[in-house]
Amino acid sequence: MAVITYLEAIRQALFDEMGRDERVFVIGEDVGAYGGAFKVTEGLIDKFGEKRVIDTPISEAAIVGSAIGASYMGMRPVCEIQFIDFIACCFDMLTNFAATSRYRNGAAAPIVVRGPSGGGVGGGPFHSLNPESFFLNTPGLKMVEPSTAYDAKGLLKAAIRDDDPVLYFEHKFLYRRIKEDLPKDDYIVPLGCAAVRREGTDLTIVTYGAMLYPCLEAAATLEKERGAKAEIIDLRSLLPLDRETIVASARKTGKVMVVHEDTRTGGIAGEIAATINEEAFDHLDGPVLRVTAPDTPVPYSAPLEDFFLPNAVKIADAARKLVAY
Amino acid sequence: MAVITYLEAIRQALFDEMGRDERVFVIGEDVGAYGGAFKVTEGLIDKFGEKRVIDTPISEAAIVGSAIGASYMGMRPVCEIQFIDFIACCFDMLTNFAATSRYRNGAAAPIVVRGPSGGGVGGGPFHSLNPESFFLNTPGLKMVEPSTAYDAKGLLKAAIRDDDPVLYFEHKFLYRRIKEDLPKDDYIVPLGCAAVRREGTDLTIVTYGAMLYPCLEAAATLEKERGAKAEIIDLRSLLPLDRETIVASARKTGKVMVVHEDTRTGGIAGEIAATINEEAFDHLDGPVLRVTAPDTPVPYSAPLEDFFLPNAVKIADAARKLVAY
């Protein structure tokens, strides 16, 4: 066991998988000698050489497009998008080419596209994106977002070994703030499985990514205040969603709120609310509530972004409302 | 009054607005002499000349990007995307540049981006897209989709006169199948306002675009069968959503289903289900149900696409379930 950060866990997963399988390679901007804008790929080029750690021009469509082609030849490309916001520049390649490939002609396109997402670090409107709902409506894609170092490593290994295109969002706020003891030996965290981070009976909080922590904080407050026990579900996989775990918890507690850092309208909370409605309506003792960022681009200035982001206080407020409902 | 098609109504709106306001111009592929792939812009170039009806290279990002620039200079560009599926190729320009412009610097980007969307015509996976949920999570954009010739004309005029970027999706299945008497004089259909297409007390069906018609059919069947009266809400505007109208109807009927042609997971129905939950939970006598296409790319072959698309039978089945709930 060794205490490592969320970022280091991602880096280890890349080292492990490239060592385990010579078909795995990394491609992106400044991923080579520089080791990536956040140093996630640091050292890879020394160990695996520049044939397997490819520095590209500033061309996201070429990064993803060439990865698709290489995957057709049996390779396992891992694309780095320097900031996940720039995934908008290869949106077509992902939604039209990669996502439909297997459905159209049975052609697997096992690529991984990873990059730093999320706010809370003063990145402003173009370096803080939570892109999940851009892709939630595209069958053929998978999406994950780890909230712990353990999952960061296990989900990336699972994504690289998966036979479908997987978008892997790493929350940059967690890169160096989250540390954990990780097992030395090889493990994966299977795609499509949520984790129950806290058992509870009075309400369910569904969340993922960096929001897990304010949710845990709010849950503790709630229990201290009034003994209300919140169950917290960390989605981990956003596509496919672990509907079983969500619905089971909803049936148990009868009260559900969804917390995401992404803006409200069109956010993933809608899909979860709809699912719970369809599969647990009779067990509901209150509305499925949402705690999210408001419907604006992500503002740069600290006072604005602090106000914009969901936090433990806002989550606790909503939770009290729901418990009292 | 004169009986015209949905397609002709769009064409008339372009003629009217270009005649009314010299700042309005059309830009896209084959929109000039050819009159557009579906002939929506036919005749425009003869009346307004090639300075205001611009044939472009195959460059969706240049079409939208140059439209943004022209709008900064006070112009009112109307971009045609030959098939709306290709909007994926200018996704970045729309979500990052156009959508955030006013928020960042107060710079209005009043562009309209229109094109044929939807299936039912054997277009296959790349000519049948319902793109609405790609953009539902992007504050700063507006989205509309007319279901009638009257709205097709009125919504496009409103979109062109609006001071924000508006995505205008015209359902190609309706182009020549829908005919209507239209008033000769100028009118608009305001953005953000849904229409109640059928009054009812027993359940609410929320829909838009081509799905309005099977919904009306299903509602008639239901009433004939068991006297159940379905209220049908045609959203018309998808962003912003007319939450008031939706919630009011939900409170009245207590039973809501959402019908969209788009695939299920991550579709707009989720947002509507969440909204109803938050604002009408106490009035609900049943779950908010969804009737949608399954989670696959749009298949080409007729037997597959027919099976894939929602229709009156599937809608009526769901409605019966809900009424009986």
Add this chain to the structure above:
Amino acid sequence: MKASEALSSNQLLEMYYFARLARDVEERLVILFRQSQVIGGLYRSLGQEGESVATAYALERQDAVLPLIRNMGALMTVGVRPLEIFRQYMAKGTSNSRGRDLNIHIVHLPEPDADEPVIVGPISMLGDSIPVAAGIAMGAGMRGKPRVAMAWIGDGATSTGAFHEGMNFAAVQKIPLVVVAEDNKYAYSTPIAKQMAITRIDERASSYGIPHELVDGNDMLAVYDVAKRMVDNARAGGGAQLIGVDTMRMQGHAQHDDARYVPKAVLDAWAAKDPLERFRKALIEERHTASEQDFADIDRMTKEYAAKEADLAVDEPMPDPSTVARGVYAGDDFAVPRVELVASPFASKGSSA
């Protein structure tokens, strides 16, 4: 010596066979289209079959092809059985896409070390196939089985961002990619003058430092000579190459388009330069390597073959609707029919393709 001079008379006839077969298959498709057996767009390559065949003919068996909708000739050249094309156009359940995707959107991915062509049909979004082609050639090399990738692209599609990013990436990485840029004078209704401000389409390569040549696309021998040289360069480590092809789209964008925007005089001038006719003349009158009879035999052969294949396809079943949701993700073992590859009647006598 020109590469084409090294071709045997048998190989030359084989090239004609592929081009002729492409034309006859398309003519069958037109008949089926008129009978509403083909729904959706039907795209002719009339007048372009020559360049499509002559470029693909320069490839080796294991190479990769990424054709566009007008590269029927390339598909015939790498051995795709016409039946596969009819199945696709008629949206049959037996087709490679099982009726899920259009026309020539087929994919054939051989085992990593197999000496079979890699075939990756386009998606509709133009330009996307260029970065993918670069990745295929790059990936094949990484797997230790080098394959040259050849991708065809229209004049209009060279205006897409994906084309630019793919070309530049291939140039920097010295990837064995040969791009065939087809200047057929129009992109749908848009004349080339509204598509680009250059007059030679091969100059589309000059921003990337990619070697490029322009060739008369209706002269199959000239096209083959350039293509062979560039394929050899790419294979020898010369990196990406671009062939600019000067040709003409002799019909509308698709069957629904009467192309009234194309001046009749232009069409007439190009009609006189029909690539098959010129090739026939060249072999009979200049090279004296073939007889009228040889060509007459091929014409009959391909016509009958195309008709037979079409008839076979007509009777095949449409897809089973209950399968619609299968095969979106790995794991539900939904079988996909492999694209059937066939050898030409000339192969036995030794062909290069």
Add this chain to the structure above:
Amino acid sequence: MKASEALSSNQLLEMYYFARLARDVEERLVILFRQSQVIGGLYRSLGQEGESVATAYALERQDAVLPLIRNMGALMTVGVRPLEIFRQYMAKGTSNSRGRDLNIHIVHLPEPDADEPVIVGPISMLGDSIPVAAGIAMGAGMRGKPRVAMAWIGDGATSTGAFHEGMNFAAVQKIPLVVVAEDNKYAYSTPIAKQMAITRIDERASSYGIPHELVDGNDMLAVYDVAKRMVDNARAGGGAQLIGVDTMRMQGHAQHDDARYVPKAVLDAWAAKDPLERFRKALIEERHTASEQDFADIDRMTKEYAAKEADLAVDEPMPDPSTVARGVYAGDDFAVPRVELVASPFASKGSSA
């Protein structure tokens, strides 16, 4: 006669003033960055101030500029008050973006017929500003107030699809767009050899039929001469133009980057070619149009000015959180402070900008 020879000594000093001011503003920003008054990335244009100023100086008052993060010089040249820049970098509520967006991301859109510069800062997505710049120049013409648009772009950003689509569109439409492509040898850590397979960045224009020239970016007079010629061409109906600028990024990509990947010898060689120093020498020793004293005065003036402006900004308020959701759509009349434009001390004596 070279265009630069027509510049008055006053104008020449004004060019130096803008370049010097850009450098001093950035040096102030570094101090504020160290004091954590500036959060997020701080991007220096050290060594590139000269080309940034000399290109913008070739514009007329009503023209449009689309700078990138390293074009502080261009912003000073068109008259953006340094205070505006400090406000942005410190994310103040008084800034043009009211703390909503980063660094030089400011926008100034004058009334359609006003003789004021159009200023459109970049969004982070590189390349996007090229199609937008084309649209600005096209739209200004449509409104009957022609404006030449000048857009700066880095070597790395020329690899984006948006750059390609915008350049090709501008070329076909003969839009008065002048693109300044800055080869400063690196894109973040990526050397130009991994960015493109051409050695002259101006060849990025050759796929579009756009006239292009390469110029020594550290020679302000040479840059001005080329820029003036191209701006004049564009204004005269010559369509889009591209200036390739050969220069060097003298610091890391941003303050956090120590740029250890850049060979020391290369930096030293370029340090000897500092554009401000060379310009000073040229005016004093070759042109004899200015004295050491003139430059000493300017150096003091700009240093004090930058310091004063920085101090003003420091005391200004941060944004009011309660405004965060305002101004997403039209109609909630949320006021946006206009970018303040100021004339240089030399303007009175007649400047061209």
